[in-house]
Amino acid sequence: MPADFEALLRKLERRKLKRLEKDAETYKIMAGVFDYSTLMTLYRMVHRGIFDELYGAVSTGKEANIFSALDKQGNYVAVKVYRIATSDFKTMYRYLVGDPRFRTFRRERRSIIYTWVSREFKNLRRAREAGVSAPEPIDRENNVLAMEFIGERGLPYPRMKDSPPKNPRAVFEELLDEVEALYSNGKLIHADLSEYNVLVRPEPVLIDFSMATDIKNPMSDELLLRDLSNLVNYFRKLKVKVPEPIELFTKIKGE
Numbered sequence: 201m202p203a204d205f206e207a208l209l210r211k212l213e214r215r216k217l218k219r220l221e222k223d224a225e226t227y228k229i230m231a232g233v234f235d236y237s238t239l240m241t242l243y244r245m246v247h248r249g250i251f252d253e254l255y256g257a258v259s260t261g262k263e264a265n266i267f268s269a270l271d272k273q274g275n276y277v278a279v280k281v282y283r284i285a286t287s288d289f290k291t292m293y294r295y296l297v298g299d300p301r302f303r304t305f306r307r308e309r310r311s312i313i314y315t316w317v318s319r320e321f322k323n324l325r326r327a328r329e330a331g332v333s334a335p336e337p338i339d340r341e342n343n344v345l346a347m348e349f350i351g352e353r354g355l356p357y358p359r360m361k362d363s364p365p366k367n368p369r370a371v372f373e374e375l376l377d378e379v380e381a382l383y384s385n386g387k388l389i390h391a392d393l394s395e396y397n398v399l400v401r402p403e404p405v406l407i408d409f410s411m412a413t414d415i416k417n418p419m420s421d422e423l424l425l426r427d428l429s430n431l432v433n434y435f436r437k438l439k440v441k442v443p444e445p446i447e448l449f450t451k452i453k454g455e
Contacts, residue, residue, distance in 0.1 A: 235284055241342045242279075250339045250346045251277045258356050263410075268354045269346075276349035277338060278356075280320075282313050284343055292316045295391075298417045310343075316410060317345050323388060323409035330386030332378050333405045350399050350407065360404065360434075361395040368438040374404055375431055380452050382406075383424065387415045393427035395434045425449050 234242070245251065251269035259266040264282040271277055292312050299319065317340050324337040324347060336348035351357050365371035375398065382388050390397070391411040399405040413423065428445040435442050 234281065238281060238284065238343060241344045242281075245279075245339060245341060245344065245346060248339070251279060254279060255354060258351075258354075268349060276351070276354055278335065278347050278349040280345040280347065282317060282343040282345075284310060284313060295411055295413065298419050299413045300416045301414055313343050317343055320410040320412075321345055323412040326386045326388055327382055327406070327409060327412070330381050330384075330388070332382050332386060333403065334409065335405070335407060350401060350405050357399040357401040357405070359396055360398040360400055363400050364438060365400060365404075368435055368440045371400075371404055372431065372435045372440055372442060376448065376452075378404070378406055379424075379427060379431075382412075383415060383452050384454075388412050389415060389417070389420055389424045390427055391423040394430040421449075421453075424452065428452075 242254065249272065252272045253270045255268040255270070257265045258268050258278075264280050267279045267281065269277045269279045293307060296312065296315060296319070301319070301322070321337045321340040324334055327334040328336055335350055338346040338348065340346065349356070360371075375393075379390070379393070382390060389412060390406060390409065391413050392408060393406065397406065397408045399407055413420065417423070425445055428448045432442050432445050432448070
């Protein structure tokens with residue numbers, strides 16, 4: 201373990217991160233994911249009162265890990281940490297340049313990742329304002345995003361992929377309503393919607409808005425059609441009779 205990592209841990213208020221120290225596996229994950237800059241970002245968030253104790257990882261992805269945390273009121277918070285060293289910033293850049301909301305950022309790894317996190321925060325806020333069922337964004341700084349924890353007692357609700365809906369027809373209709381509300385009210389397209397990014401609680405909750413983009417993006421039609429195709433393909437596997445993606449696309453676009 202790097203000496204500077206251990207030195208920083210000694211400087212931090214260990215009470216705030218006590219669960220990480222007690223859990224050897226989580227501690228190992230922390231050492232592999234959190235660089236000095238990330239630890240300082242988390243430290244500042246603790247002092248702002250965003251969360252009080254950081255627990256173990258509840259999700260590990262290609263770009264980021266999501267940790268559960270508790271605030272001083274005993275509410276769970278999801279803390280999403282993007283890995284600076286291993287995130288695919290080139291792919292992030294390609295998605296960012298097509299989004300008209302983000303024009304001023306340097307083509308450099310750290311700047312791109314920070315902008316990516318800022319965009320995810322804004323996407324979540326816009327989705328919520330549009331009436332979409334999505335996590336409430338709480339705060340963000342650098343490569344860390346804090347948001348509402350969708351689950352119970354520190355355990356996230358299952359993804360639709362792992363827990364197929366008992367009434368797939370009804371859930372399909374609910375998801376179409378979410379896509380339409382996001383497009384019509386929020387002027388956004390999720391751009392990565394599939395059974396992997398829907399939690400069941402029991403009503404569906406859309407998650408992972410990192411790739412969501414403005415409808416003015418030149419690729420917006422392609423991305424919307426892809427989202428709809430993913431939903432159609434999944435629910436057809438569940439024997440639900442659903443329209444063709446292009447029909448849903450035309451309806452949502454109002455054409």
